[in-house]
Amino acid sequence: MGVQGSGKGTQSKLLADDLDLTHINVGEIFRWHVKQHTKIGAQVRRIVAAGELVGDDLVEDVVRERLQQHDWNYGFVVDGFPRNRRQAEFFLESYDIDGVIHLDLPDEEVRRRVLARRLCSRCGMDYNLIAHRPETEDRCDVCGGELVAREDDTPEALARRLRDYHDKTDPVLELFRGKEYVTSVDARGDKATIQRTIRERLGLPSYQP
Template sequence: MRKYVIIGVQGSGKGTQATLLARAFDLVHISVGDIFRWHVQSHTKLGAQVRRTMAAGDLVGDDLVEGVVRDRLTQHDWNYGFIIDGFPRSARQAEFFLESYDIDGVIHLDLPDAEVRRRVLARRLCSRCGMDYNLIADRPAEEGRCEVCGGDLVPREDDTDQALAERLRQYHEKIDPVLELFRRKEYVVTVDARPDIETVQHEIRRRLGLPFSTAVQEA
């Protein structure tokens, strides 16, 4: 059984890399961001709270995140292990996680802030079906139009210069202590997130000692 944490700033590709590892090694990919987005799109009480927080450029509070992660992991559908994306986001969450689970490695996707800004501000979301696009690598054939349903492509509500600047500030303030805590346990492998998806995936596997026999297919 393999249990991994993947850490990276917005736009670093951690969701894509986690999905590739999950497919290749029968891991359950647990994305805290996806869980929160489901609540937002489903208009739940939790979703309304998350939407207000994200629109202000803030990170969701520790108690709420811990509760969501704890509930998800108690489902025990991860027979071959899991890779968790978007958690922990504070030293307190990291300590909670280390006390509760034995992990095999922490993947840190390193991306400069300037590249984060370029990638994140190019993201678009279909206003009708919710399909994600990135205008750098995934530009639709018709400008501003979803190729799946024909809906309008719009920026995410929280993808503004001001909100992104605040998220980057909070990310570094909170994540640097998390990485330091994991480094003291010798769990962390840091991988440059700037190359293409396949190159990053191969470097992750090399650093974790995972086999390369499974083909890398883009998520």
């Protein structure tokens, strides 16, 4: 768990790849639907263009459908869910949780990172002009496509999402803290340092990049 731009996707993928876990990225699932022009994708496009968060029912349906695939024999890491108390209660009722990793990042750093994000308009590869710049400015290293800002990465939309995050997700962290699931990690370091800290806190095998 963590605010937008805190590195949830990066850290989840590092954990999943190294420990043979399944990485379930809710945002990635929605982006796939948008790219494939599905009915869900059309809903999501309208919602994010307005700078809002996808509703609880749609998020729960997508997560439930993904987990029902049962391709996670050794466990899974969920990134981007739950975002509010209702989703957290659904998750607590349905699955066993080993731990909740909270990537703690101040709002001012979130703004700096998020507004520097870029996405390849052709293949969907993610970039960040601070941490992961392309070799050629505004061009994807993989396919040469044009790099663009995401529709929802505007200062106004980000301000709305931050307010929404703190209003809805801070109480979820308190719910999980009450059950002693939460490990908070400072998300301002480099990705290797953050991953090592996560492993140490959870008693997992050490990280070797």
